[in-house]
Amino acid sequence: MAKKQARDRAYYEDRLKRDHPSVYADLKAGKHRTVTDAAVAAGIKKVRTRLLELKNAWSKADTAEQADFLKWLMASGALSAGSLPSMPSAGTAGLQSIGG
Numbered sequence: 001m002a003k004k005q006a007r008d009r010a011y012y013e014d015r016l017k018r019d020h021p022s023v024y025a026d027l028k029a030g031k032h033r034t035v036t037d038a039a040v041a042a043g044i045k046k047v048r049t050r051l052l053e054l055k056n057a058w059s060k061a062d063t064a065e066q067a068d069f070l071k072w073l074m075a076s077g078a079l080s081a082g083s084l085p086s087m088p089s090a091g092t093a094g095l096q097s098i099g100g
Helices: 009-019 021-029 035-042 050-060 063-076 091-099
Strands: none
Touching (some): 021 035
């Protein structure tokens, strides 16, 4: 199995040098604060929004963590018991008792 390539600062800087020399020149001239900013400007990297971060974290959370998060949403008033999503395991039982 092939090793996954690192997508670090050096990788993006090399890509900018090779594929987007004008954006790389802007980076070196100080028009972009970071290599990441320059990579976004060049279109080779996307901005990670808070929504994308939340979706990513949710997909990596186990059922217990998802249930705890839903409990927190309910306690904060951001989610009502009637709008609970279905949960695939016993973690839902604890949520149903909170909701009524």
